[in-house]
Amino acid sequence: MSKKINVGLIGYGNGGRNFHAPIIHGVEELNLYAIVTSNEEKAKVAQKKYHGLKIYHTAETLLEDPQVELVVITIPNTYHAKMVEKALLAGKHVVVDKPFTIYSKEADSLIQLAKEKGKILTVYQNRRWDSDFLTIQKILQGNFLGNLVEYEAHFDRFKNIISENSWKEEEMPGNGIIYDLGPHLIDQALLLFGIPQEVRADIRIQRKNSKIHDYFEIILDYENLKVSLYAGMLVKELGPHFILKGDKGSYIKYGMDPQEELLKKGNSPLQKENWGEEKEEEWGILNTEWNGISFRGKVKSERGDYRIFYKNVARAIMGLEKIFVKPQEARNVIKLIELAIKSNEEKRAIQICQKDF
Structure with a gap:
């Protein structure tokens, strides 16, 4: 080339x-x-x-x-x-x-x-190219759940000790879990469903001596759909990563895309032939009725690849x-974070003006 x-x-x-x-x-x-x-x-x-x-x-x-x-x-x-x-x-x-x-x-x-x-x-x-998120898009595009009524996504961790000498733990503009993990969950939701009609948020400090917000719950309301986004740092026993409910069935998924852990361990996509492939035990469960047939079983996860x-x-x-990730889309994530912060401060739901997006 x-x-x-x-x-x-x-x-x-x-x-x-x-x-x-x-x-x-x-x-x-x-x-x-x-x-x-x-x-x-x-x-x-x-x-x-x-x-x-x-x-x-x-x-x-x-x-x-x-x-x-x-x-x-x-x-x-x-x-x-x-x-x-x-x-x-x-x-x-x-x-x-x-x-x-x-x-x-x-x-x-x-x-x-x-x-x-x-x-x-x-x-x-990069989380647009997580294995489980790619799988969810395939399930929704295939209409395997019927009319979707609830979408729930978690990005939870257990980190009860405040890291010393970490800028992420400092009280600085743009720090805190809503700016750290919020962009991933919000970007995925906006990519799937577009701009919501209303946002409600609960943003807290849960860890003792923490200077930054380390928990959030963000509810996005669409006409016939509730989207719930959660992230926390005091989740010792991890629950589902995704839960989707529709009038034909449900999909539930535990575990995270394997790429982050591989990268943290020093692995490279060039070194692993099966890069981004989830193990079978981590595949999500689909329980649905499709074309008159009842089905409950594992759905093979799509292959994730940040490349x-x-x-x-x-x-x-x-x-x-x-360009796949348009700058306007990333800007809209920030605007929604601003509205979520406002909702938390004012303890009320914020109606979204579509012209702001």
Whole structure:
């Protein structure tokens, strides 16, 4: 193939090191060209893993490099908007980790700037390519549940100890579970069902001495559908990840897509032939009536693959595809987070004005 697109990765903490670098490296159209890190040990390990990798100590020096065509930003949420702006002004295409920004007005300004500069701007909503979410889309498209009346999604963890020296635990703008895990659940819901009519939210601090919100319940009301989104950090015994109910049947799914754990353990999509495939014991259960036939059994999960996101970004830069995660969609996630926060503060349901989206 022709010349690969050089990628500069700004930030090499957990997100950059585990969720971006190995996925970028696994896409043939992309070349992981440079990273920004001030940690010499991390830099040495990265250069061993990725042959020819350049190391920059500041984002500014990376942005000045004319060889960098695509910039990936994975830094604390507080600084997303400013860094995206700098990258666009430097003439780079941009991928920014979720959340896109803290405020929807910031997102609006960046979308306009990207249009003016003629650059691709998108947000790493990688959970669109989770195995179970892909399976849910197939079930809904096949109308196996009939008219859907309830959709419930959980993103729960057990982390009762406050991590020291972690920016995610600090009281900073854009921190807290609603900005950390909320974008995943909200993006999936909006992708499936569009903009709701009403939002209600309960956002809390549950862990002793926590400075950030670590639990939320968000209810999205549609005309004939209730969408319930939950995330918490004090869930020792995990319940279902997804529960879907319709007038023909139900689908229930435990467990998470395997890619996150594989990446955290240092695995690469290039090293595993069955990347993104769930084990049979983790497949969801479908109980339904379809074409007059009753069925209850496991549904093989679709194969998840975060590389699809980055392959699409590369092909969009080449002018071969439209971008999958549109910046306006990512902006709408932030707007809904703002409304959820308002609902929690005012202890009431918020009616959604469609023109705000």
